[in-house]
Amino acid sequence: MNATRSTLTAQAADDRHAAGALEEAFARYQDELLGTLYYLVGNLEDARDTLQETFLKCWRHRDGLGEIDNLKAWIFRIALNTGRDLRGAAWRRLRTPMTGDELMLATNDPSPQANLENKEQLARVRQALGDLRQEEQEVFLLRQNAQMTYDEIAQAVGIPLSTVKTRMRLAIGKLRAAVAQP
Amino acid sequence: MQTNDELQARLLELLYDLLPDDEAAELRRRVDGDPAVAAAYAEIQRTAKLLADAARLQAPRITLPSVENPETAKRASGRDVRPASAAARAPLARAARWATALAAGVLLAVTAGGFFYQRGQVSQIAADHLRLVVTGPAKLQPRATNEYSVSTTSVTGAPLPVEVQYAIYAPDGHPLVENKLRTSADGRLVIAVPADLPLAKFARLDVLAVNAGKLERVQAELPVDSVHYVTHLALDKPLYQPGETVYYRSLTLGRFGLNTPQEMPIHFEMHDPSGAVVAGSPLDGVTQQGVGNGAFAIPEESAGGQFTLVARSLDGAFPEETKTFFIRRYRLPRLKKDLEFTRDSYTPGDKVIADFAAKRAEGGPAAQAALRITASVDGATVYQSTPQASPAGTQRIEFTLPAKIETGDGQLAVVIDDGGTRETIAKTIPINLGKVDVKFYPEGGDLATRWASRSTSRARSSTAPAMKPPRSRPATRAWACSSSRPRPTKRTA
Numbered sequence: 001m002n003a004t005r006s007t008l009t010a011q012a013a014d015d016r017h018a019a020g021a022l023e024e025a026f027a028r029y030q031d032e033l034l035g036t037l038y039y040l041v042g043n044l045e046d047a048r049d050t051l052q053e054t055f056l057k058c059w060r061h062r063d064g065l066g067e068i069d070n071l072k073a074w075i076f077r078i079a080l081n082t083g084r085d086l087r088g089a090a091w092r093r094l095r096t097p098m099t100g101d102e103l104m105l106a107t108n109d110p111s112p113q114a115n116l117e118n119k120e121q122l123a124r125v126r127q128a129l130g131d132l133r134q135e136e137q138e139v140f141l142l143r144q145n146a147q148m149t150y151d152e153i154a155q156a157v158g159i160p161l162s163t164v165k166t167r168m169r170l171a172i173g174k175l176r177a178a179v180a181q182p
Numbered sequence: 183m184q185t186n187d188e189l190q191a192r193l194l195e196l197l198y199d200l201l202p203d204d205e206a207a208e209l210r211r212r213v214d215g216d217p218a219v220a221a222a223y224a225e226i227q228r229t230a231k232l233l234a235d236a237a238r239l240q241a242p243r244i245t246l247p248s249v250e251n252p253e254t255a256k257r258a259s260g261r262d263v264r265p266a267s268a269a270a271r272a273p274l275a276r277a278a279r280w281a282t283a284l285a286a287g288v289l290l291a292v293t294a295g296g297f298f299y300q301r302g303q304v305s306q307i308a309a310d311h312l313r314l315v316v317t318g319p320a321k322l323q324p325r326a327t328n329e330y331s332v333s334t335t336s337v338t339g340a341p342l343p344v345e346v347q348y349a350i351y352a353p354d355g356h357p358l359v360e361n362k363l364r365t366s367a368d369g370r371l372v373i374a375v376p377a378d379l380p381l382a383k384f385a386r387l388d389v390l391a392v393n394a395g396k397l398e399r400v401q402a403e404l405p406v407d408s409v410h411y412v413t414h415l416a417l418d419k420p421l422y423q424p425g426e427t428v429y430y431r432s433l434t435l436g437r438f439g440l441n442t443p444q445e446m447p448i449h450f451e452m453h454d455p456s457g458a459v460v461a462g463s464p465l466d467g468v469t470q471q472g473v474g475n476g477a478f479a480i481p482e483e484s485a486g487g488q489f490t491l492v493a494r495s496l497d498g499a500f501p502e503e504t505k506t507f508f509i510r511r512y513r514l515p516r517l518k519k520d521l522e523f524t525r526d527s528y529t530p531g532d533k534v535i536a537d538f539a540a541k542r543a544e545g546g547p548a549a550q551a552a553l554r555i556t557a558s559v560d561g562a563t564v565y566q567s568t569p570q571a572s573p574a575g576t577q578r579i580e581f582t583l584p585a586k587i588e589t590g591d592g593q594l595a596v597v598i599d600d601g602g603t604r605e606t607i608a609k610t611i612p613i614n615l616g617k618v619d620v621k622f623y624p625e626g627g628d629l630a631t632r633w634a635s636r637s638t639s640r641a642r643s644s645t646a647p648a649m650k651p652p653r654s655r656p657a658t659r660a661w662a663c664s665s666s667r668p669r670p671t672k673r674t675a
Contacts, residue, residue: 035239
């Protein structure tokens with residue numbers, strides 16, 4: 001009886017520990033996760049939904065957290081796959097894309113995010129980031145936001161290491177050009 | 183020598199661990215030892231910070247499903263997450279759960295209170311605040327109507343029809359346009375900047391929206407696109423020989439309205455097939471009534487190939503325009519050849535008669551020239567002979583067409599060999615299969631009853647490219663028609 005109780009207590013403790021680790025990770029990396037998903041799915045609402053879905057997927061697999069070396073990379077990998085699923089859904093293809101032909105000139109929107117986006121240079125880089133090819137975008141976001149190594153990215157995306165580096169070079173080259181624009 | 187751009191690219195790759203170890207070590211040494219490289223490195227670090235900021239999204243905190251909520255957790259995991267059975271509960275654990283439940287209740291009450299308070303605050307802000315957004319082209323196009331869309335909504339996104347005042351100001355503050363309108367029921371309004379507005383280098387757009395006595399304003403400085411014109415280039419020929427002169431002309435017109443500038447500085451130059459500027463070809467001038475022109479004598483020793491004429495505005499008024507042409511040594515025809523059929527058209531089984539004549543370019547007939555004559559119909563050879571031209575350089579060609587012809591695609595070709603000069607002349611045999619396509623073209627599109635109407639008809643052989651009507655019966659006429667009695671009035675062919 002005592003042995004059973006101690007086993008259950010240990011399981012409960014593990015469960016609480018896993019839950020706590022997940023919650024902490026999602027709280028810590030929320031900006032990076034949301035940013036990654038925003039560029040992957042194209043709009044904030046879908047990005048928020050995808051983030052919640054990512055959390056639920058991670059929660060379902062919390063039992064295996066002890067075997068995971070890099071929790072952040074694991075979460076971003078699940079986020080990437082969830083974002084890809086949403087992006088590939090047929091109904092989303094009919095929706096308005098994130099970037100349009102017209103440029104928002106000005107707004108009196110008081111939110112910090114909008115004020116931030118109105119900063120010309122940041123807006124330009126965000127536009128360039130949104131305009132990157134999908135494969136370049138994924139590699140850049142996994143490196144930039146998830147701080148994953150190129151080997152981890154190669155494994156997560158399923159492409160050779162050299163291709164990962166080539167895509168990263170192309171991505172940062174385009175983004176640097178956007179920063180350098182007068 | 184590495185340019186600054188290349189250096190910055192390498193430094194950014196260094197920051198993103200993309201360089202091989204030895205190259206990265208070398209670059210780090212340069213950063214440590216060279217102040218210029220160190221400054222570039224500091225600059226690229228700022229760029230990297232900007233990229234990091236752009237990749238993140240600082241949105242309001244998102245409430246993730248609470249893992250402490252058993253219902254949610256159950257939905258998430260598909261199983262009950264209670265760690266122990268009821269039988270195993272210890273009194274201490276029970277007390278802990280009661281304490282947790284109490285804390286959760288207090289937390290829920292505080293959260294609910296906060297939620298309703300926040301909602302009240304947001305509702306108040308939504309009632310007071312107006313969100314004004316102006317979208318449109320980032321640059322004003324001169325001589326074109328530029329449209330800007332105004333959207334007025336509450337902070338929650340609900341459209342608000344409000345009064346909007348807008349103005350376009352010149353750089354000196356002088357108002358070019360001022361107007362006051364109201365956004366529609368869906369909170370939208372389109373501001374049109376007229377095409378005839380005298381725009382300088384930039385203009386200032388000022389939009390003011392009024393809602394419940396409160397003002398919201400959006401201002402934007404709009405640069406005016408300096409590219410006002412387009413240029414078209416034309417050459418006197420598409421193909422030149424070395425030693426000939428290329429004559430070219432440009433026409434510059436306004437992009438909108440096709441107006442011509444009085445005078446405009448323009449630069450011409452020619453590029454050889456490698457892209458290098460041809461020596462002596464650059465020419466600067468001023469257009470008159472939009473027209474510029476020039477000439478360039480191609481040197482005798484010039485290599486052939488595809489050349490490009492480039493016209494460039496010296497003040498950026500029009501985008502660069504190019505026109506390609508070829509320089510190639512080619513042989514001029516040495517014989518003047520003539521091949522004429524004796525009839526305008528032939529039907530299957532007819533005897534075809536054609537007269538051939540050839541004269542040398544330097545004068546005199548191509549006497550006794552060797553000829554090779556070939557006639558083909560529908561891809562099959564129907565006649566072939568190899569006579570010699572007469573002393574006058576002429577030859578009568580006679581052959582009979584097949585009795586049955588499918589499509590009527592016939593050709594007569596004569597190859598002339600005059601003392602080493604070999605040239606060819608070929609002509610289509612005008613075969614008429616008796617199928618005539620006739621069309622009528624009433625003036626104005628339709629015939630009108632009780633009104634005299636003119637109509638033109640056209641007859642074409644169904645297969646031959648052009649058909650002339652039999653001489654005795656004109657095939658094309660114009661008719662004046664009353665409602666019932668047409669009468670011919672004018673012969674048009």
